[in-house]
Amino acid sequence: MLVRKMGMGKALFSGVYGLNVIGIAMALCLCLFAVEFSRAELVPVPPLILTYHNGPVLSSATPIKLYLLFYGSFSSSYKSTIREFLASFIASSNSKGPPTVAKWWSLTKGYVDLYGASVSQRIELSGVTTDAHYTRGKILKEDDISSLVISSLKIFPKDSKAIYLILTAADVSVEGFCQNTCGEHFYTYPSSHSAWQMLPYAWVGNSETQCPGFCAWPYAKTEFGPNTEPLLAPNGVGVDGMIITIAKVLAGGATNPYGNAYYQGDASAALEAAGACSSSYGPGAYPGYPGDLLKDNKTGASYNVEGVMQRKFLVPWIWNPKTLACAGQP
Numbered sequence: 001m002l003v004r005k006m007g008m009g010k011a012l013f014s015g016v017y018g019l020n021v022i023g024i025a026m027a028l029c030l031c032l033f034a035v036e037f038s039r040a041e042l043v044p045v046p047p048l049i050l051t052y053h054n055g056p057v058l059s060s061a062t063p064i065k066l067y068l069l070f071y072g073s074f075s076s077s078y079k080s081t082i083r084e085f086l087a088s089f090i091a092s093s094n095s096k097g098p099p100t101v102a103k104w105w106s107l108t109k110g111y112v113d114l115y116g117a118s119v120s121q122r123i124e125l126s127g128v129t130t131d132a133h134y135t136r137g138k139i140l141k142e143d144d145i146s147s148l149v150i151s152s153l154k155i156f157p158k159d160s161k162a163i164y165l166i167l168t169a170a171d172v173s174v175e176g177f178c179q180n181t182c183g184e185h186f187y188t189y190p191s192s193h194s195a196w197q198m199l200p201y202a203w204v205g206n207s208e209t210q211c212p213g214f215c216a217w218p219y220a221k222t223e224f225g226p227n228t229e230p231l232l233a234p235n236g237v238g239v240d241g242m243i244i245t246i247a248k249v250l251a252g253g254a255t256n257p258y259g260n261a262y263y264q265g266d267a268s269a270a271l272e273a274a275g276a277c278s279s280s281y282g283p284g285a286y287p288g289y290p291g292d293l294l295k296d297n298k299t300g301a302s303y304n305v306e307g308v309m310q311r312k313f314l315v316p317w318i319w320n321p322k323t324l325a326c327a328g329q330p
Contacts, residue, residue: 047324048264050276055260057113058161058200063090063122064254065162069152070130072138072169074206078242081235081311082167085243088307089123099294099329101307101315104247106330108273110321111255111262119254123163127156140174146188149201158190163253164201165246170208170238178211183245185253200257202249208238216241218281218290218302219314226288234301234312247315248274262321277317277326285317304328 058064066086070079088101108119129152136144149164156164163185168174176184183204190197207215213223219233219240233240252272255262263270271278281304282291293302296312303312305328317326 048276048319048326049324050262050264050271050273050319050321052262053260053267054114055256055258057111057117057119057261058163058254058257059113059115059117060120060161062120063124064120065126065159066123066250067127067152067156067159067162067164068125068129069148069164069166070128070132070169071148071166072134072172073132074130074167074169077236078206078239081239082242082246083125083128084308084311085246085313086123086125088305088311088313099305101305101313103329104305104315104318105251107318107320107327108251108254111273113261123250123254126162129155134172138172140168140172142175142186145174145203146186146201149188149199150190153190158197158199160197160199162200163250163257164199165250166201166203167242167246168203168205170206170210172205173210174203174205177205178207178214182207182211182215182241183249185249185257187258198258200253202246202253204242204245204249206238207241208236212237212241215245217279222288228288231290231293231302232300234296234299234303234314240314243313244316247313251316251318273318274316276319280317280326281314282317282328291317 068086085101089105090102105123106121109121110118112118131148136148145166148166152164183202185200185202187198187200190199205215211223212220216233216237218231219237220230221227235243251274255273256270259267259270263272264276265271279285279287280291282293285291293304293314295302301312303314305313305315307313315328317328319325320327320330
């Protein structure tokens with residue numbers, strides 16, 4: 001992030017005359033700024049475009065199967081909240097009623113492959129396991145995450161149309177975590193003899209104690225930017241921060257699973273479905289303000305979608321290829 005320091009200049013004039021000159025100069029500057037601002041308003045802003053690079057998306061008439069590995073120590077509350085969030089993808093996306101996780105996910109329907117098949121409109125949690133013994137330690141490299149996926153194939157089936165999701169606990173340090181990422185999605189191969197079978201996977205870290213201001217905003221004070229009070233999280237700062245990132249990597253993993261489908265910019269640092277709408281969670285969002293959110297009348301917690309059993313969650317907006325704009329619901 002570029003941070004500019006604004007300094008105070010030395011006074012060039014003193015007394016009433018100096019103040020008058022300075023006042024006139026300031027007025028002229030303001031007039032010039034207003035003219036330039038008016039000109040800027042007349043220049044149309046080009047629409048945000050996530051170019052399709054002809055690669056596959058996770059398209060299927062059946063749900064995208066999700067295989068979940070909790071790496072490290074997670075409370076039962078954490079696990080149940082995350083499982084309920086993931087169960088919300090398979091719920092009804094009926095247009096009536098409040099905004100839901102399923103309706104939010106329906107925005108991915110506009111992401112189609114070369115054959116006109118869209119991203120699957122359901123995500124189904126098909127398997128869950130826990131590595132409570134930290135078998136690869138508490139300091140992980142990117143290769144360790146890939147190895148955890150390969151190891152999980154002893155329990156889960158090999159499925160190139162699935163997403164393998166690794167969640168690391170609050171006391172686990174992962175390469176790049178809290179520095180430039182909160183979670184990412186990749187793909188790997190089950191073995192050197194099966195390079196044709198690429199397995200999409202994703203990883204998300206728990207930022208509750210390491211960097212809540214970076215990965216759990218707006219439920220924690222941002223480390224950079226306006227010093228505004230954080231919003232009240234419906235389920236807890238740590239787990240809600242994870243859910244925000246889970247939603248982001250699932251959207252990216254489904255619409256750009258192998259790095260050659262929908263994205264903007266350089267492939268090595270691409271803006272994807274949810275990443276392109278960074279920090280936008282509601283109408284009127286801008287840097288430092290998440291947008292107009294819903295508020296739970298009972299708890300005062302802020303959210304933008306409901307899930308199973310009317311659980312409240314916050315998910316990032318998704319770029320809608322039909323309207324060429326970011327949106328939270330169709």
